[in-house]
Amino acid sequence: MLRIASRRVSVPVTRRIASRIVVSPLVVSSKCFYSTQGSVKAFVPEVKPLGQDKTVENNIKSDANRLAKTLTKFWEKVDTNYNEVTGQYEVQLDGKTLKTPLGFPLALPASKKQLAYLIAHEWSNLPDLKIKTNALPLTSVAARSIDLIKIHTSEDSNKSEMIAKVGDLDDIKINMLRYLDTDTCLIFTTTDEYSGKLRKKQDELYLPLIAEFEDFFTTYAKKQGNLLPSEDAKVELEYLDCETDGLRGNKQSITTQNIVLHWLNNLPIYDLIALEKAILTSKSFLCGVTLLRSNVSDPKTMKELYQLNRENADDYYHKTIEEIVEMGNLETIFQTEEWGEVEDTHDVDKVDWLRNLTSAALLCH
Amino acid sequence: MSTISKKVFATFKTLQKNLHKELLIIQNRSNKIHNAKDLEKQQALLQYKKVNLLRENKDVSDINSQIEKLKKGDLQDSTELHSKHIIKHFEEVSASAKDALDEKYKLNNLSNVITFLNSQREYTELLERYNPGLTMKQDDKVKRTAHRVGLEVPE
Numbered sequence: 001m002l003r004i005a006s007r008r009v010s011v012p013v014t015r016r017i018a019s020r021i022v023v024s025p026l027v028v029s030s031k032c033f034y035s036t037q038g039s040v041k042a043f044v045p046e047v048k049p050l051g052q053d054k055t056v057e058n059n060i061k062s063d064a065n066r067l068a069k070t071l072t073k074f075w076e077k078v079d080t081n082y083n084e085v086t087g088q089y090e091v092q093l094d095g096k097t098l099k100t101p102l103g104f105p106l107a108l109p110a111s112k113k114q115l116a117y118l119i120a121h122e123w124s125n126l127p128d129l130k131i132k133t134n135a136l137p138l139t140s141v142a143a144r145s146i147d148l149i150k151i152h153t154s155e156d157s158n159k160s161e162m163i164a165k166v167g168d169l170d171d172i173k174i175n176m177l178r179y180l181d182t183d184t185c186l187i188f189t190t191t192d193e194y195s196g197k198l199r200k201k202q203d204e205l206y207l208p209l210i211a212e213f214e215d216f217f218t219t220y221a222k223k224q225g226n227l228l229p230s231e232d233a234k235v236e237l238e239y240l241d242c243e244t245d246g247l248r249g250n251k252q253s254i255t256t257q258n259i260v261l262h263w264l265n266n267l268p269i270y271d272l273i274a275l276e277k278a279i280l281t282s283k284s285f286l287c288g289v290t291l292l293r294s295n296v297s298d299p300k301t302m303k304e305l306y307q308l309n310r311e312n313a314d315d316y317y318h319k320t321i322e323e324i325v326e327m328g329n330l331e332t333i334f335q336t337e338e339w340g341e342v343e344d345t346h347d348v349d350k351v352d353w354l355r356n357l358t359s360a361a362l363l364c365h
Numbered sequence: 366m367s368t369i370s371k372k373v374f375a376t377f378k379t380l381q382k383n384l385h386k387e388l389l390i391i392q393n394r395s396n397k398i399h400n401a402k403d404l405e406k407q408q409a410l411l412q413y414k415k416v417n418l419l420r421e422n423k424d425v426s427d428i429n430s431q432i433e434k435l436k437k438g439d440l441q442d443s444t445e446l447h448s449k450h451i452i453k454h455f456e457e458v459s460a461s462a463k464d465a466l467d468e469k470y471k472l473n474n475l476s477n478v479i480t481f482l483n484s485q486r487e488y489t490e491l492l493e494r495y496n497p498g499l500t501m502k503q504d505d506k507v508k509r510t511a512h513r514v515g516l517e518v519p520e
Contacts, residue, residue, distance in 0.1 A: 117451050121388075125392060125394075316466075321477060354481075362474075
């Protein structure tokens with residue numbers, strides 16, 4: 001009798017455990033597939049075929065390589081030449097066009113004449129002959145865009161090899177999307193920090209920004225048709241309030257992520273790389289998109305992509321670079337006000353922010 | 366509200382002036398670096414000539430003044446801008462502004478250009494200041510490394 005009774009008792013217990021085991025992996029796997037695909041990818045090392053050259057360093061006969069290896073300035077003249085056949089501006093050293101890391105000519109469309117001039121200026125005023133990537137920020141972002149455009153449009157047989165070197169567009173987008181989860185502008189501090197001043201400033205800066213972008217992506221979703229589950233549904237950005245939420249992760253809903261990804265798919269590649277640069281600098285997706293929205297002044301793309309929730313041209317959304325720095329770097333600004341600037345850290349950081357964000361702005365202009 | 370029409374920018378004139386100033390600073394800075402090697406060579410050549418003249422007991426005042434001039438020469442900054450086409454480009458751009466809004470975007474862009482040039486230059490200056498080893502010549506590095514452990518590199 002006793003045995004039977006104990007059996008009877010034990011049966012529901014095992015069943016409960018079993019059901020838990022069955023259900024939980026389903027939940028985890030579906031989550032993985034949708035919302036955390038990007039983040040999971042980042043932690044699991046990808047298996048790549050052996051023997052493939054994945055380094056950016058290469059032996060292509062480009063001028064940058066020649067300079068890096070010989071350390072002597074071998075050119076006399078830097079020019080920007082308008083190529084009438086292709087209708088593009090080429091940056092040339094002594095009449096020979098510069099090459100990107102993948103070996104394509106460094107040529108920019110006619111609308112980016114200013115960028116071509118500034119890249120030429122960068123080369124004619126190198127601060128040091130030991131070439132470092134930080135010495136040529138405009139060249140590096142422009143070359144990255146050109147490489148990605150060429151890969152994107154080419155049907156070359158060694159396309160996969162080239163993708164391995166500079167990255168795939170879809171991966172770039174997914175990686176950028178991850179920054180929307182942990183966006184600087186979506187995390188609010190506790191009310192007791194800096195006697196409430198920081199939180200007050202955050203509310204003042206971030207709440208209108210969040211409202212603006214919720215409106216922006218909602219309008220976008222409506223214009224694109226049924227991206228939202230129902231008629232009156234709105235895009236809502238999840239944010240983390242450390243006062244009530246404590247320490248937990250922040251994650252955007254699948255609908256939001258899909259809408260934002262849909263929007264990203266429409267961006268021209270130059271803008272996409274500018275966005276990437278801005279996001280990597282500011283660690284904030286919203287700051288990056290704000291930069292794009294404030295600096296692209298081509299009327300057509302403005303209307304379709306960047307100012308789509310604004311009817312009147314006078315109401316076009318705009319923030320200056322300084323305002324974007326303030327939003328993204330707010331906490332450091334408060335820290336240096338309270339404790340003072342640390343040499344070799346804050347001063348370098350400050351100009352680094354400015355040069356990175358402005359180089360992104362100049363790339364998408 | 367953060368709208369473009371409510372933004373206030375400096376005028377084209379001041380921005381152009383700032384751009385000119387910044388371009389000139391960058392030009393002088395890089396000229397100094399690029400010419401340093403040339404100057405060294407020229408000075409060595411003049412010194413060699415001077416020694417030769419001294420051996421022949423001839424007048425060296427001419428060579429001396431040349432050397433002095435060379436030494437002074439690298440301190441003088443030029444006021445003539447080489448990359449005038451950039452200034453000209455922005456003059457054309459500013460003249461082509463269609464309306465007030467377009468002009469604002471153009472002003473915004475121009476101030477970005479200046480901020481970029483300025484912060485890029487400051488960034489490299491700060492890096493060099495805090496990491497003196499970055500711009501040091503290989504010979505100097507070897508010399509200093511040897512000195513640190515109590516050795517001297519033979520002349």
